[in-house]
Amino acid sequence: MELLDFLQNNTLRTLLLALEHAWLVGVSVLIATMIGVPVGILITRNESVAKNVINAANVIMTLPSIALFGLMLPVLAEVGHGLGKVPAVIALVLYSQLPIIRNTHAAVKNVPSSLVEAGRGMGLSNWNLLREVQIPLAVPVILAGLRNATVMSIGIGAIAAYIGAGGLGVYIQQGIARSYTPMILAGALSVSLLAILADLGMSLVEHLITPKGMRLKEAH
Amino acid sequence: MGTFAVKTHRYFLYAIIAVLGVVAYRSGLRTYLYDPFEREYLLELIVQHVYLVSASLFPATILGFATGVLASRKRFRRYAGMAMYLVGLGQTVPSLAVMALAMTFLGIGFPSAIFALMIYSALPVARNTLVGLLSIPREILDAGRGMGLTPMRMLWTIELPNAMSVILTGFRVALVINIGTAALGYLIGAGGLGDLIFTGISLMQPEKLLAGAIPIILMALFGDYLCGLLGLLLIPKGLRIMPTSDHGS
Numbered sequence: 001m002e003l004l005d006f007l008q009n010n011t012l013r014t015l016l017l018a019l020e021h022a023w024l025v026g027v028s029v030l031i032a033t034m035i036g037v038p039v040g041i042l043i044t045r046n047e048s049v050a051k052n053v054i055n056a057a058n059v060i061m062t063l064p065s066i067a068l069f070g071l072m073l074p075v076l077a078e079v080g081h082g083l084g085k086v087p088a089v090i091a092l093v094l095y096s097q098l099p100i101i102r103n104t105h106a107a108v109k110n111v112p113s114s115l116v117e118a119g120r121g122m123g124l125s126n127w128n129l130l131r132e133v134q135i136p137l138a139v140p141v142i143l144a145g146l147r148n149a150t151v152m153s154i155g156i157g158a159i160a161a162y163i164g165a166g167g168l169g170v171y172i173q174q175g176i177a178r179s180y181t182p183m184i185l186a187g188a189l190s191v192s193l194l195a196i197l198a199d200l201g202m203s204l205v206e207h208l209i210t211p212k213g214m215r216l217k218e219a220h
Numbered sequence: 221m222g223t224f225a226v227k228t229h230r231y232f233l234y235a236i237i238a239v240l241g242v243v244a245y246r247s248g249l250r251t252y253l254y255d256p257f258e259r260e261y262l263l264e265l266i267v268q269h270v271y272l273v274s275a276s277l278f279p280a281t282i283l284g285f286a287t288g289v290l291a292s293r294k295r296f297r298r299y300a301g302m303a304m305y306l307v308g309l310g311q312t313v314p315s316l317a318v319m320a321l322a323m324t325f326l327g328i329g330f331p332s333a334i335f336a337l338m339i340y341s342a343l344p345v346a347r348n349t350l351v352g353l354l355s356i357p358r359e360i361l362d363a364g365r366g367m368g369l370t371p372m373r374m375l376w377t378i379e380l381p382n383a384m385s386v387i388l389t390g391f392r393v394a395l396v397i398n399i400g401t402a403a404l405g406y407l408i409g410a411g412g413l414g415d416l417i418f419t420g421i422s423l424m425q426p427e428k429l430l431a432g433a434i435p436i437i438l439m440a441l442f443g444d445y446l447c448g449l450l451g452l453l454l455i456p457k458g459l460r461i462m463p464t465s466d467h468g469s
Binding site for chain 2: 059061062063064065066067068069070071073074075077078082083151154155156158159162163169172175176181184185187188189191192195196199
């Protein structure tokens, strides 16, 4: 029950850290979306390019997060941003590319060709076809990619506390440094809760935004 | 356009490697590695890291595989959805939180890190085993049943080979996540290459940091590559398609 005491005494700080964490992840996923979705759509035009781009994103995903922070630190230190929020955001944007690009590519690619042909038959240009047929049908799957990216970013964001990016990881970091169990528990549980809530919230949005006729089994 | 993209892709890689090389040189990584004491220590940490990974991944694979296979059996099929949900929930929990939780309950040291790594990397294996076994086309199963195979024979000769590529993807994800998460083992007193990274960050010593980060990255990439080879070994020729699945580190 020390945990409850801790949370009671630090309610405001916990909320602020949670907000900081959410902000960090939100900004990163937003930037990642602005890069990843257009790239995912563009690469549907050429399969060999698509394969290369997805492979590259796959390699980035293979890099362990703390090692990536370590690798970026000396590079970014040259421009004065070795620690703090900048490297954290860059890393989160990089990691989010794989789920976003892969899902966007798969979603646009998997729009039934009969629908695309129908649109083409109505005389839609490539751009209009994309805007009025392919993208609306692809949105649920793209959102699933964003959900993956968000949940993953919340987890990596916790590790980013060690490079001074703030967020709920700070509780874990300071708790471990001080061997203060309630603080560690508060950090670990709140960051898990944040991830689970984000997951639930986004799957709800996904469900709501999918037209009734299209509700199939969940696709990843 | 395809060849153009492939070419620029390659130059991009060269550029990154060149930048890293310059940074490594300027940060004094070379002099660091020439120091015999430091080199000794680095080798020790690498061995420790590999030990952490293998000691946790081996039981994790067995655990995850067994869970996946059990949940897909007829008797437990009812619980497959629930098992999937629980595994998904577990995967949502951040790796640092899993490590921290293991430490608060099991204390500082090697065993709690191994336990945390084992649980965390059993999840993708279990998930992919279950998904792989449940998504085998009905006709294939019916054909096997029609030939009079017992459930055990069905599992070994039909279900597992057909699900193998998905299961291996799960294993690959588990391996990569495990190598990355093992770096956090340092925080709960289990050593490993995280030692150099976290110390390097605290002391602002880039050479130390790079000496820890580069081997971890190479290890992860090499593990990923080995899993590709493992696929050639375990997946029957007729069934070779490489599906991709979710992962995060």
